Amino acid sequence: MKLAGWMAMVLISSAVGFARADAPARQRPAALTSVTIQDAFWSPKRDLWRQTTITDCLNKFEKDGALTNFDLVRDGKEAGIHHGAPWFDGLVYEMITGASGFLVTNPDPQLEARLDGYIDRIAAAAARDPDGYLNTYTTAKEPTHRWGANGGNDLFQHDLYNAGCMVEAGVHYYRATGKTKLLATGVRMANYMCDVMGPAPKKNLIPGHAISELSFFELYQLLAAEPALKAKLGGDLDETRFLKLAQFWIDARGHHEGRKDFNAYDQDHVPVAEQQTIEGHAVRATLLASAITAIGRDGGRPDYLPIADRWWTDMATKRTYLTGGVGASAEAENFGPDYFLPNDGYAETCAAVARAFFDQQMLQCTGNAAAADELERALYNGALSGVSAAGTSYFYENPLKADPKRNRWDWHGCPCCPPMFLKLMSAMPGYIYSTDDHGLFVNLFVGSTVKAKIGQTDVTLTQTSGYPWSGDVMMKVDVKQPATMRLRVRIPEWCRPAVADALYRSDREPALDAFTLAVNGQAANYTVERGYAVVDRTWQGGDVVSVKIDVSPRRILAHPMVAEDRGKMALAAGPLVYCLESTDQGNPVGQSPAAQSFDQTTLSTDGPLGTEMRADLLGGVRVITGQAARKDGDNAAKSFNFTAIPFFATANRGPRSMAVWVPVATENRPG
Numbered sequence: 001m002k003l004a005g006w007m008a009m010v011l012i013s014s015a016v017g018f019a020r021a022d023a024p025a026r027q028r029p030a031a032l033t034s035v036t037i038q039d040a041f042w043s044p045k046r047d048l049w050r051q052t053t054i055t056d057c058l059n060k061f062e063k064d065g066a067l068t069n070f071d072l073v074r075d076g077k078e079a080g081i082h083h084g085a086p087w088f089d090g091l092v093y094e095m096i097t098g099a100s101g102f103l104v105t106n107p108d109p110q111l112e113a114r115l116d117g118y119i120d121r122i123a124a125a126a127a128r129d130p131d132g133y134l135n136t137y138t139t140a141k142e143p144t145h146r147w148g149a150n151g152g153n154d155l156f157q158h159d160l161y162n163a164g165c166m167v168e169a170g171v172h173y174y175r176a177t178g179k180t181k182l183l184a185t186g187v188r189m190a191n192y193m194c195d196v197m198g199p200a201p202k203k204n205l206i207p208g209h210a211i212s213e214l215s216f217f218e219l220y221q222l223l224a225a226e227p228a229l230k231a232k233l234g235g236d237l238d239e240t241r242f243l244k245l246a247q248f249w250i251d252a253r254g255h256h257e258g259r260k261d262f263n264a265y266d267q268d269h270v271p272v273a274e275q276q277t278i279e280g281h282a283v284r285a286t287l288l289a290s291a292i293t294a295i296g297r298d299g300g301r302p303d304y305l306p307i308a309d310r311w312w313t314d315m316a317t318k319r320t321y322l323t324g325g326v327g328a329s330a331e332a333e334n335f336g337p338d339y340f341l342p343n344d345g346y347a348e349t350c351a352a353v354a355r356a357f358f359d360q361q362m363l364q365c366t367g368n369a370a371a372a373d374e375l376e377r378a379l380y381n382g383a384l385s386g387v388s389a390a391g392t393s394y395f396y397e398n399p400l401k402a403d404p405k406r407n408r409w410d411w412h413g414c415p416c417c418p419p420m421f422l423k424l425m426s427a428m429p430g431y432i433y434s435t436d437d438h439g440l441f442v443n444l445f446v447g448s449t450v451k452a453k454i455g456q457t458d459v460t461l462t463q464t465s466g467y468p469w470s471g472d473v474m475m476k477v478d479v480k481q482p483a484t485m486r487l488r489v490r491i492p493e494w495c496r497p498a499v500a501d502a503l504y505r506s507d508r509e510p511a512l513d514a515f516t517l518a519v520n521g522q523a524a525n526y527t528v529e530r531g532y533a534v535v536d537r538t539w540q541g542g543d544v545v546s547v548k549i550d551v552s553p554r555r556i557l558a559h560p561m562v563a564e565d566r567g568k569m570a571l572a573a574g575p576l577v578y579c580l581e582s583t584d585q586g587n588p589v590g591q592s593p594a595a596q597s598f599d600q601t602t603l604s605t606d607g608p609l610g611t612e613m614r615a616d617l618l619g620g621v622r623v624i625t626g627q628a629a630r631k632d633g634d635n636a637a638k639s640f641n642f643t644a645i646p647f648f649a650t651a652n653r654g655p656r657s658m659a660v661w662v663p664v665a666t667e668n669r670p671g
């Protein structure tokens, strides 16, 4: 075989270890305002979520009384009355944060007017308290246990969580609209919290559910970057208080003087510096980890970075489903032990979202493509599966196998997942690109335009692609004057040689031409650094970079320590994990599709895998086809042609059995 030099370079130097925050090569994420998405895969979905899902969720929250709770407090009529769970205030704020991200990229006066109406009601409720305190549940049901203190329990009351969500929503709504009413309400509450809690003699109170750590840090960053804003928020503000309280909440984990011990469930069993593995409630753990990484990087606490390293490496190499889902155990919505990944596990949508936030923080911290690989894994699979194709029904759990009765829900008693989903998907345009002093990183392959400033040079990059269905990606670089700049394009994980001890790997090493890159039609010289192809050259306006990524179907094997997946195989193509749904498999042994289980199905470890773009199926998906066999009781196995669909598209045709991991035929099981 003729081996071009640049191909050899990919082969030799593309091995990349796991991301490590203490070996940083930092990135700065592109501002949401600088990115426009035009993409055949993402744009229709984003339009649906923006126009249908947001409205659907707001209607359902209103119906549940989540907004009425604020009116009751405003009017002093709340005693003993509260609609929904204690964290409903927080979920309303989360909806505002999610909607804000979409308002940045797609202004929508009608949606904005609706949210302004909500914010008026929220601010009026907060105005009733002389200190600006607001948690409708605690005021109604636990009036003597504010913050969960004095014998209350913030683990249930969610005072600090709700406040954190309010601050976050205030920051994001301000960034989207320039309006400060919700931000001012959040700042007043945040200042009150800084008065009450912190190192002795203040109260030792920590969030029963992490999120305030990151949102207070975001508030600090906003006010530090825009000091003029402080005048609009009531003048003499000291933003460093918010940073210090965020740090306190991290440092006070494991120190239980004067309060309840929230245990590993809330990452509170020992100080975080002593926590060797990522533990407890998966959403709380990954949100806390996101804050630890962000403050470790930009909040003056580099001592946090080894913690971020340990937790991220444990999560990515031992505790992540193939789909990017985390939190295998339903019992306490928690991470189980290493390699505990039962296929009927929990994998809450919120956890896939929050781990993507953690991945994004690690990517910005390390500049290592391995973090972007994990972000992409969650984005296209375990998070994307959380909302139906119609945009109005949802999943809380995203297991990798389903019995025939499993179906999506229209709404839930704890509807936390839809707002978290919207937060991720509205933030996603800001994850595609990042910059450093030397150039531009392309982290995700999404049709889009980014305007960036590298040094003194204005650069516009326009990406077009058929990803994830096709691996052809074009990037047009526009600069007014010839400019020297590094363009770094992520080489996806399945195009690089597998890392030792990887949790998942293809059953064969990638082909030499799994990833190719050309500039203006000529194979380009590039080096490989931390999983990125680095093209360092003087760019002329109109230069075109063509990338080809192998998205042909591949067979995936799990690390042998994952007991549940031993002797099984999964299918993937590009970033998409695939699954078998009973509807698509015909009826080889006379079972009705509803009764089919995939425990008796076997896949062969060789033989061709085909693909086909099916415009008629599930809104247009590319399926994987091949040969499988199924036994029925003692009968001999009968072979049939299987059709696998992307995991994210599961459960859109009513209740169906489904499996990602399928046993391998014993006669050709890999040794």
Ligand SMILES: [Zn+2]
Pocket (backbone or CB within 6 Å): 348, 349, 350, 351, 396, 415, 416, 417, 418, 420
């Ligand atoms: Zn959730």
